[in-house]
Amino acid sequence: MxxxxxxxxxxxxxxxxxxxxxxxxxxxxxxxxxxxxxGFLEVICHGLEGGAKVSLSGLGTFQARQTPxxxxxxxxTGHPAKVPAKNRPSFSMSRELRTAMAERYAGPQADEAPxxxxxxxxER
Numbered sequence: 588m589x590x591x592x593x594x595x596x597x598x599x600x601x602x603x604x605x606x607x608x609x610x611x612x613x614x615x616x617x618x619x620x621x622x623x624x625x626g627f628l629e630v631i632c633h634g635l636e637g638g639a640k641v642s643l644s645g646l647g648t649f650q651a652r653q654t655p656x657x658x659x660x661x662x663x664t665g666h667p668a669k670v671p672a673k674n675r676p677s678f679s680m681s682r683e684l685r686t687a688m689a690e691r692y693a694g695p696q697a698d699e700a701p702x703x704x705x706x707x708x709x710e711r
Contacts, residue, residue: 650679
């Protein structure tokens with residue numbers, strides 16, 4: 588059903604870029620890809636609004652977390668003000684994604700790292 592998605596080498600992805608990737612990898616129209624993305628995001632938002640955890644195997648878990656109220660200041664007047672408690676969305680990566688990210692963005696391994704006196708430009 589799904590085609591192969593090429594690895595993405597980018598600083599970030601926009602909604603339009605995700606739609607383009609869906610369109611190409613699934614061989615569907617741009618409108619269908621847009622509807623899939625919108626529907627996916629809507630399901631996650633409705634789940635969070637209802638207080639549910641939204642778990643996606645291999646990706647992670649979305650959930651709403653409550654931040655407690657705290658003291659703050661009005662930036663305009665400097666007077667103390669109370670910041671109310673809020674529900675905020677939260678995402679926790681799955682173990683698989685965390686491992687993949689660690690492997691992808693890890694620095695040199697211990698056996699590849701330069702030893703003492705072996706920095707760049709230094710010869711043995």
